[in-house]
Amino acid sequence: DTGVSQNPRHKITKRGQNVTFRCDPISEHNRLYWYRQTLGQGPEFLTYFQNEAQLEKSRLLSDRFSAERPKGSFSTLEIQRTEQGDSAMYLCASSLARDGVVTIYFGEGSWLTVV
Amino acid sequence: AQSVAQPEDQVNVAEGNPLTVKCTYSVSGNPYLFWYVQYPNRGLQFLLKYITGDNLVKGSYGFEAEFNKSQTSFHLKKPSALVSDSALYFCAVRTSGTYKYIFGTGTRLKVLA
Numbered sequence: 001d002t003g004v005s006q007n008p009r010h011k012i013t014k015r016g017q018n019v020t021f022r023c024d025p026i027s028e029h030n031r032l033y034w035y036r037q038t039l040g041q042g043p044e045f046l047t048y049f050q051n052e053a054q055l056e057k058s059r060l061l062s063d064r065f066s067a068e069r070p071k072g073s074f075s076t077l078e079i080q081r082t083e084q085g086d087s088a089m090y091l092c093a094s095s096l097a098r099d100g101v102v103t104i105y106f107g108e109g110s111w112l113t114v115v
Numbered sequence: 116a117q118s119v120a121q122p123e124d125q126v127n128v129a130e131g132n133p134l135t136v137k138c139t140y141s142v143s144g145n146p147y148l149f150w151y152v153q154y155p156n157r158g159l160q161f162l163l164k165y166i167t168g169d170n171l172v173k174g175s176y177g178f179e180a181e182f183n184k185s186q187t188s189f190h191l192k193k194p195s196a197l198v199s200d201s202a203l204y205f206c207a208v209r210t211s212g213t214y215k216y217i218f219g220t221g222t223r224l225k226v227l228a
Binding site: 004033040043050055056093103107108 | 119149151156157158159160161164205213214215216217218219220221
């Protein structure tokens, strides 16, 4: 049973460039989440998918951020025109929707440094 | 609005002693509560959760947590700490009707040999 996989694990980019992160959830998990974590803080919710439908987006997700899950499997998070304030760890999590309350399982995260 | 508070930035405990990491929450409706652990430069690992039923829940690596509705708390405990328990611990809450999990700011646990 493979866990949630995130790529790349580390990305250094110049301000103004675009970056894309990929998340492969646990097989058959139909819910997928993106969170952002900065140093000294807990994970902050960005967005949530059930299958291919993006059901909720945080106000943290500005117009420069877009997330997709085109076939209800893997997901991508793109940040356009990166700013230094975007430097953070981007965490993906997945879960399998069943009756009752599910546990979400996290990947190892993708570190973004904007210079 | 849902919120979680972890009042201690850091907790120090001697190896072999019991440990407690505190968490309080504020929600409307019934809370679903979780604890996760994070090691340096890693993602979060699930430890345990409270949904309903027995107020004392047991989880991975010998950890347990006690749900207290009147005090709106969900403190993480372990009877005997190990140096390898040193990590960052996060409490999280969710309520029915939403799928958003809200995390606290984390508590760094340091177990001293």
